[in-house]
Amino acid sequence: MQNKRSSLIIEQHVFPSPNPNIRMYLVTYLSAGLKVKGLLAEPNDQKYHDGFLYLRGGIKNVGMVRPARIGQFAAEGFIVFAPFYRGNRGGEGHEDFGGDDRADAYYGFDVLLEHPRVKNNVHIFGFSRGGIMALSTAVARPKAASVVTWGGVSDLALTYEEREDLRRMMKRVVGGSPAKFPERYKERTPLYQLEFMKSPVLIIHGVKDQNVSFEHALRLEKGLIAHEKQVETWYFPEYTHYFPPARNRRIVRDLCKWMKQHGRTC
Numbered sequence: 001m002q003n004k005r006s007s008l009i010i011e012q013h014v015f016p017s018p019n020p021n022i023r024m025y026l027v028t029y030l031s032a033g034l035k036v037k038g039l040l041a042e043p044n045d046q047k048y049h050d051g052f053l054y055l056r057g058g059i060k061n062v063g064m065v066r067p068a069r070i071g072q073f074a075a076e077g078f079i080v081f082a083p084f085y086r087g088n089r090g091g092e093g094h095e096d097f098g099g100d101d102r103a104d105a106y107y108g109f110d111v112l113l114e115h116p117r118v119k120n121n122v123h124i125f126g127f128s129r130g131g132i133m134a135l136s137t138a139v140a141r142p143k144a145a146s147v148v149t150w151g152g153v154s155d156l157a158l159t160y161e162e163r164e165d166l167r168r169m170m171k172r173v174v175g176g177s178p179a180k181f182p183e184r185y186k187e188r189t190p191l192y193q194l195e196f197m198k199s200p201v202l203i204i205h206g207v208k209d210q211n212v213s214f215e216h217a218l219r220l221e222k223g224l225i226a227h228e229k230q231v232e233t234w235y236f237p238e239y240t241h242y243f244p245p246a247r248n249r250r251i252v253r254d255l256c257k258w259m260k261q262h263g264r265t266c
Contacts, residue, residue: 006114019071029111032103037091038083039065041074048119051112052078055105057128059097076256079118083108096173098132098188105137121145123259126152135190142198145263148255150204151212151241154220157185162213194223200230200262206239
């Protein structure tokens with residue numbers, strides 16, 4: 001076990017890394033009193049780097065954090081932390097799709113902020129359902145240097161409307177449908193909190209996306225513009241929720257450059 005890096009970290013064990021230039025650790029950290037698991041990846045050097053909070057999509061084992069993906073971002077010169085979210089991989093509590101589990105992202109941000117090799121900035125990245133987590137974290141943690149949402153959910157009620165296959169799960173974790181409990185869906189939807197956004201936002205979305213429709217990106221862009229926030233969009237008419245591997249790698253490099261160029265200093 002390695003030395004603790006943050007007051008929030010309870011345990012930290014070496015985790016097998018797919019990249020010899022990246023060190024990885026399985027971390028147990030405190031999130032609103034719960035012991036939650038996550039994966040930490042660091043460039044194998046002694047240099048300072050920006051922090052990168054990676055917020056996964058899906059729920060439970062669907063969309064779980066992949067070491068190779070985390071390693072991609074660490075290889076671009078970031079110290080990356082990716083929460084598994086509560087109730088996963090031995091963590092305490094129950095994941096609830098953008099409800100109380102948002103705290104796992106908030107405290108994950110704090111883990112990076114306390115890291116001794118994070119120089120100034122902590123950026124936030126959310127994929128798919130992670131879009132809700134990323135935008136909510138940027139509001140809750142106004143020190144966030146930048147936010148990128150890729151194929152990200154921005155409106156939970158819209159997800160309920162579009163994804164019949166997710167309705168049973170959403171009724172279970174939210175407590176009912178948007179028609180019955182509109183306030184619960186609104187509370188989990190960051191579109192209603194954009195006035196508090198301080199960070200520049202980059203929206204990446206495939207126009208043919210059927211998992212998280214392009215409408216999510218358009219609503220987010222419209223809301224940010226209405227509140228006069230800094231926003232940039234990279235829309236890809238030819239792609240769905242998943243991009244071809246070569247293009248995916250290129251966009252990873254490009255978005256990492258964007259973060260470093262556009263990010264605010266904490």
